[in-house]
Amino acid sequence: MTEGKQPVRFGFGEVAVLPEPGDNAAIASRSLAEGSSIELGERTLTLRHAVPEGHRFVVRAVEQGAPLLSWSTPFARALRDLRPGDYVCTARSLDVLRSRGVSGLPSEPSAEDVPLEPYRLEESALRLGEQIDPVAVPATFRGFAREHGPAGTRNHVVVVGTTSRSGAFVTELARRFSGAAGAGLDGVVPVAHTEGGEDHAPNNLAFLLSALAGFLVHPNVGAVLVVDEPGSPVTGEHLREYLRAHGYPPLPPMHAFFTRRGSFADDLAAAAGVVAGWLEPMAAQARTERPVADLRIALQCGGSDAFSGITANPLAGAVAREVIRHGGAAVLAETDELIGAEGYVLENVRTADVARRFLAAIASFTERVGRHGHTAEGNPSGGNLYRGLYNIVLKSVGAARKRDRGLRLDDVIGYGEPLAGPGFTFMDSPGNDLESVAGEVAAGCNLIFFTTGNGSITNFPFVPTLKFVTTTPRYRLLRHEMDVDAGRFLTGTPMAELTAEVFAQTVRAASGEPTAGERAGHSQVSIWRDWKQTRPRTPVAVSLAAPAVSDDERDAPLPGIPIPVSTPDDGTRPVRLLAADGRAVPEHVALVLPTSLCSGQVALRIAERAGQQDWLGDTVSRVVALPHTEGCGASSGASEETYARIMLGCLTHPHVRFALLLEHGCEKTHNDYFRSRLVEAGADPARFGWAGIQRDGGIAAVTERVRAWFADAAAGLTAPVPVTGDLGSLAVGLEARGALTAATARALAETGHRIVAAGGTVLLSSRGGLLADETFRRAAFGAAQPVRPTLAHGQRPSAPGWHVMRAPSTDWLETATGLGACGAQLVLAHVAGGALTSPRLVPLVQVSAEADTLNRHGGDLDAALGGDAGTQARQVLDALVAVASGERHSRALAAGNVGFQVTRGLLGTSM
Template sequence: MSQTYALHEIARLPLPGDNVAVATQRLEAGTRIQDGERTLVLPHTVLEGHRFAVQPIEPGQPLLSWQLPFGIATRPIQPGDYICNESILEALRVRDVDVHLPDVGNFQDRIVPFELDEATFQPAPQVPPYPETRTFLGYRRGPGRGVGTRNYIVLLGTSSRTGSFVKQLEARVKHLAVDYPNIDGIVAVAHTEGGTAPDGRAPNNLELLLRTLAGFMVHPNVGAVLAVDFGVEPVTNERLRHFMEAHGYPLDQVPHHFLSLTGSFQENLARGEAIVAGWLEEVNAARRTPESLAHLKIALQCGGSDAFSGISGNPLASWVAREVIRYGGAANLAETDELIGAEPYVLQKVRDLETARRFLATVERFQARAARHGHSAEGNPSGGNKFRGLYNIVLKSIGAAMKKHPDVRLDGVLEYGEPMPGPGFYFMDSPGNDLESIAGQVASGCNLIFFITGNGSITNFPFVPTIKIVTTTRRYQLLSREMDVNAGAYLDGTPMDELGAQTLELTVEVASGRRTVGELAGHAQVQIWRDWRLDEGSRLEEVLQRQPPVQAGQSLPIRPLAPRPADASVSSIRFTTYRHHEVQAIDQVGLILPTSLCAGQVAQMAAQRLNRRGLGREHHLSRFVALAHTEGCGNSGGTSEELYVRTMLGYLTHPMVRHCLLLEHGCEKTHNDYMRHQMERMGLDPAQVGWASIQLDGGIERVLAKVEAWFAQAIQQAGAPTVGEAGLESLRLGLASMGPVPEAVAQQLARLTRLVVHAGGSVVVPQNAGLLSHLAYLEETLGDHPPVPTLFYGQPMAVPGFHIMETPTEHWVETLTGLGATGVEIMVAYVGEHPVQTHPLVPVLQVTADPAVATRFQEDLDLVLAGDSSSAMDGWPGAILTQVAAVAAGRYAPRLYRLGNVDFQLTRGLLGISL
């Protein structure tokens, strides 16, 4: 029997003039809804957060939420009809929801272009200030730095090349803060940017990257900062220092040190530790003092948004931000592409005409950049957004804009990471990718973050506290250990003024030192707005024409090999192998594969927990590995998404991976259901892997327990593999180089390549390797055959032999990441500048013949190729392969892997951008 409800019991109209309502719970087909004197009957089941009509809507008429149009009806819509477009139906089919869906949509997306009427424009006053002052307990810094809500020592990787170093330094020194009560912690800030320059040019994101790093260094929550580089990157400490001096950043007001790495990894860690230890007393001397709320700068951010973000969560955050502004503080709204379609609301109240013009120009510039890369900025909503009722960018944008209270005016428009000049409400240009956007807001000076989430995102930042506001009571109950505020109480009947007052009290307490749930969990991540490959002069058509030819997975023909005396020892190389089903490999690994950036740190926590337990050792499982990366949330789709999927599936099917579990955050674009469908499309069985969800499984602790239970069962059911022995005929070797490669080295690596391939093994060289620019290497291996790629980036090898893998960028870690997905089980990296990051799954041996590099970094290198005579050089391939065999046999682990200089990063290719 169908149930009958009053409209207000099961739905919300964001504003009275709307012609569609938002269901606050799942409503089954046949449900009767009393709306005044009318009775609506639902012909289809309507999911929580999805919309149904409350008025008749004729074809061509707009559908309204917040009295703003988000689409145009394509067929007659009757009261009670499920509101859906083709995009939402496709998203729900991928999710395999257990409801009967309409066969076709009943509206299409429509963005109404906004025209600024300059002739009638009227500047708006800001919300009136309070006459009294209210205070919190904060850390007063020098002039120009403001007041901190925390007191951290920050270890900053100036570029991507030193990200792994600062993470290891954090692990080494974080315990030092325990005995200093006024130090909140010692934290690493690592990111993916500034380590490579496309085609020798400066990165396109250079200015915003320098602004962000500069803003981090002088942030009021920073008690001291150590910036680390190698000194040879496109973005170095020296370049950062000059930028800060030129732009007036008060660097002299914060204890700081610029450290360039020389010598061994361990020596540098000791140097870093000594610097940090020397700051402890000085940083601990800071004391909290009563400070005006005028010193609060709130970052307004949303992620994992749902249909209620604009009804409960965002209005609650805007209520508190309004109060902070009335006390003289500031608020910062970001995510440019998530305001497309909401321009009429954002520009209802603006300081002046120039601010309105700049806002519209910023949105237009973002759209143009997306178009230049072959994408639409309107494609932002993720699978999680759609599943929770955000059908298109307009609905998402209108809801996101509710972080600006209707009483508050827009005071200014900022570039990404640009410091906020004073009190008031600001908009900052940024992508919709949550972590990339937050980094810019922190660099702008925000000392507190409001993160509003519908699905239950667990995002936090290392040195700025995050208050997480969840939009519904059901989601709060599911994730109570991860969320600070239940905005769903408003949907349940608590007045907004009452809920706002409670949240303002919490805000003051957190600013004064109370730990948020994210801080207590120790979960934090950083990502800066990633470089976009095409500059303003690039044309999409020209880039597409430059795509390299690929020989459909077939190996390249390689020259015959004449035996030499130095090769005699190579034929005797043997190592242990493990066989399961039809797969033979040199190692057996348990892999946790996060489907997005936001699941990465939890995946690492799970791997560490399983390794501590030693699970599976009796079945020859050597270790657990998590491949944390920055993608899956706000990437742009198209070719970059193809790269992502291919690489992920390459690791899922990697020969060394015995058991694999996919871990989703729950609201990302590439969620578990998405990956399940991709596996089926590739002919893979989803039942052979495990699946877990941070949000749907109830938060961090519960999902960690689920992951552990799945691996324990999978290992027990699979049993032990067959142990055997093999030689070079079974070797899958990656061969890469970083920095200059001498001709003699190129010749000997060519011989190594031929030795492995002629024995029946495989060698994969990335297209960007310096080896492939050497005629000596090419002539020795291929003769007259052109060095064309045989594998796309991240494509698994289907046949053994000699392969070249396409590489869209010069980024070292991105190159290793793609190379690992091809199925290679060991990599040899020739280093001509300095040692490089290694790979979390595939061992990387670092080799050099450069005397200067060998002298500086002797302790970090796995092999130094010595001797300048022909007979000595002839022994180099054998020496390398002997070391390779030691790794394959488990007798040797590469030095920098043991020390934790490890990184992993998926490429976006030439056309990927952040949305």
Template structure:
């Protein structure tokens, strides 16, 4: 029997003039909706957050929400018809739905281009200021810095190369905080940027790092570099002083790492410990809330973000601005299509013009990469009812109250010097956008979410506002505010006042839910590798490597293992389980996006502390990374999927689980689909969802239970002896390659390949340009040897391979190299040892004795004696690593990093 609903029980109209309603629950096909004087019958099951027509819409007529267009009908749409476009139908096709969807779309994405009418522009007056003020308890800093809501010691990696250093240093200092009640924490700020030559975002990066330093929540800050990166401490300091950043008001130190990793950690610990009494002496004092600077964000948005949660932030922002405080609206691409609303009230024409210039610049940047800013909505957005960028933008813009005017339009990370309502240029990627707001001076973040995004920043408290009561109940341990109360009848003034009081309490030191959970991440707006379209067509149609091994001279044995064993009788003890033979057995958690990364790390840390699976596995590993959310599709998304599949199928992985955040583009169903396409058995993996499984605590329990079940059912592994034919190694280099080293690494390559093993060298390795290496592997006719496999591609056939590498970034190179299936990376280092991989061991070797004085504790093998013996020296140390009698030094010390490249065409959205 068909269910009959009164309209308010089933749906909402954002504004009375709309012709499409939003379903507040799943409404089955045939349901009857009593709307005004008519009975509307639904033609298909309408998902929660999706839309159905409440008025007849003719072909060519606009579809309206908030009385703004988000599309145009391509066929007659009658009341009760499911409103859906081609993009959403495609996105839902990979989901496992239990009901039918319309077979074809009935509307197309379309919105009118916005044109600023400067001739008739009317400046908007400011809202009336309150005569009195409200008080919170904060940390007063220099006048230009403002007042902090927290008091942190921040350990900041100037570039990605020192990210693992600050993370390890912070971990070693955590126990110190319990002795200093006025210090909120000692936190690392590690990011992905500055690790390649001549990045396009240098000015942006310098502005962000300078802003991080002077944020009022910082009591002290240590910046660490190596002194020779593309962005250095010297550059940060010069930028800060030139542009008037009050860094001398902050207890700080610029440190350039020159000695061994352990020695630098010891020195860093001593330095921070000296600071702690001074930072602890800083006290909270009564301060006006005019010193509050709040960043407004939305992530994992749904159709109700613009109905409940975002208008709530608009109410709070308007209230704070009237008290003299400041609010920051961001996410440039998530305002495209909402320009008529955003610019309905602006302080002056210059601000309106600047806003549109920033939007147009954003569109231009995305065009350099073969995509468009309109491609922003993620799979999670569409699943929850945000069909396109116009609908998403209209809802996102509701973080500005209708009565609020835009006072300033600013660059990413540009300091907020006065009270008022700001727009800051940034991508829709939540973490990248938040980093800019923190650099601009925000001392609190308000984050709305429909799906239940768990994102927090390390030293700025984040207040999480969820759109619906049902989702709040599912994620009650990870959310602060239930904006769904508004959908259920609570007045916005009442709800707004309650949340405003909560904001003052959190500003005064009450911990937010995210702070209690200990979850925080950082990502700065990532570098874009192109700044024009000159190479676009070439890159879009670049040939795909064939995947076949590259022929090298001198590898005549061609897989004759017996002959190879005679030539070099070294044997390796591996394990065999099912059809997998490998040097190790690990339990792997693969986060499907950046927002699931830290939770994956928290789970593996607990599993390793509990020694779970100790008899069957060597340990658990999580591959936290920065991708999967807010990035362009096309080649960049394919690159991401290919690399993830490389890890899922890696020979060292015994058990693997995918952990989704729940609202990303590359969710679990997306990855299942990719596995189906590539012929990978998706049923052997585990799957968990932070949002759908009920938050951090519940998903952690689910993941631990899955691994426990797998381990209980596992059969004992068999020990087997293999020769060189069983080796899968990657070789890369950093710095100058001597003739002897090049020759011996070529000999090692031929030896392994001749036996039937695998050797992979990244395209960017100096080895391939070194004459001593080339002349021993390639014939004179092999002048330009092309890559045989793509970045992160799982090797299908053993032999010699060259892997594509879109950047020169060390960690990005190692990340792609390990995904090919190699079980050991041999790194020839020329200047200093480098960050290692989370689970594929990296043997760092050097042929230069000059590296010994400073880096003897970090290097695994100094090649010495007769160069003819070097190959055997490497093989003997490799045997120790593969048989677990020797652990590479920097891996043991925690100098570990993992970072996916975005390729040439990746861009933040």
């Protein structure tokens, strides 16, 4: 966003939009300089400050305390008497603009947000209307006929992990069939997600089951393989029972349930054999003429701006209206992004009960986030504010325009609940784009309309997405990622013409024409994430130090002082390290760090290309990306603090030689956010690379920018050179999962003592299997008493020694991610009952003394243990030193059994 040029005179329609005639605030459709004159009818307005594109200025006088209106809805109150030409800005919007480097701003805000008041339903005033009249001759598209329900717009083989524990497996399995598309087969795709990874059933179990069940019977799924693991909180049998109990239609004829029981490689080979048998019959299936009545449209927005409610959302709503006129269905979602716009959504409803259920969904959502100390006011992201959506009211009244005024609200359903029939439906879901889309897909939507102001590039694996961008300049910048230029409405193209054009495009996309996202070839899934709190909390969004919230609950930093332990000096072991830039460490990596969920898969693709094309030569051991689900669409406050600490811990990890941050461009935690965080942490932002998918012009352009930065960063540098160190050079995460014998517990304690005695660091999880074991506690710390954390989650120690990291969950990947952010250079885990997934950033060394695990999962293990405690300790150290020295690769890392998952702590929730 830049300031305008020299002051000039404009016609109002050239530079501004008034959402509705009665509004007293207009939206600048381009950045305008201070002093610009704007002709509005017979009057001329003069701007007293520069007004950035998408921000508002007054067109009629507003007295102090009076409401400012957009779409005839009060969104703020004037802090003083405002005259035509005054810039409308709030304290929060000014803070965001300043953080992004915008200059020439007012020193004080001119308006303040209107407090959200619960909507009061007047049932006697409800309009119980009719749905829009159907067309005389319904249209058709070419789709895949299904025995039960509507036709598919695509025909995929889908491999679904029941929990996050299977995420790496289904991802690697689908990768084996990349390129296996053609004729009637659109490809093999994974559904890997973050849920169900703890040791108990999650609070979001109903949402998780409804989402997975809907995926299995989706019309775009021609064949499906369900993957689970023994002992998981959610298994294939749980899903089968859920399908039966809730009356879902039969699964596709080609389906199977696969339980992992062997090594990663052996199970991959077995599962691949099942999938391979489906490819030929899938490819033989053909499209046939199907009625447009079979289309189910998911209406979604992300990276919204001030024009979302003017161009893209009304256009998406108008095209959805036409689909409904042809007998189809459309689904509005994102509960918290309709708070403040309830009156508009309920202008025309089928029954009073539908209105009550809509408001009940809002009340339920409000109550749920309230348990975590949050309100809907925390929803707008930094990108929303930067581009003119000052608060949730403005965001909501714009988002609600995805319901065309001609449409009646027919039904209200829960998250992922199957659609009952045609018409216009609301589905309860968070404002988090990916989590909301997953629910709409599970409900049966076979085409997605995704509207965006900033240029969100989100795509779903087996449902095509048509992306509507709000302005023509943004469309041109991201033309390879966007499908529809809704900004043409601002430059004179009638909405009716755009609607007819995009309806035809919708039919072509449903018939198989690839969307921009499909051509780009990336996608991701995130299901409505679990939440920890089930009782009301004192609000903590404004002040993390709220007295009702304990340090543990908000994951506050700790002193980082090691546990005082008398450690016997048993000598040390030589370790081969790699020295460069004054650091001797086990490996040197290049890191591409996405600043939010929406840039995660692009970061992963860039890192893979960098490795395949050897961008950095021998200056690094490998190139790593860390895709995750955070940074946008989640609550702020304590969970954001933990997230930021984890990200900074990864950026400054001792293994990281080069690091580049990749922003999507409209998230809460964008590049500028992390620049500030790095400065606060005493790190120099100039050390890092910075790139933005939206700002740099899309995936291809940002990939080239990243390649160029890495080339410059590595220019003139030499390869790391081998040197000899010892155990004191290492920081090691130590963990146990599953049964643990007394001898093995003592062996792991001895391993830790050897590392600490040499001057190294050992990191334990507060909720891990080792600290839960009394034998280990006695051997490591000399007493059976519980041991308190010394570190917050992802916090770096202030001195080497024994440390315990606070862990808000038992999810293995969240634990491993936190240990890596704490500075662990390797994680060593004793496993019993099954192998674990390695964190992406640091190698996982897995050992076991349990006979059945050695028999079934020996191919995943880095060492087999046997004998007394002393013998096992030597075996553990042999494996650890071999991987640290590069003599042997971590088997999990080499197999591609990798992941990265950020905890939301005890107070985080989807927004």
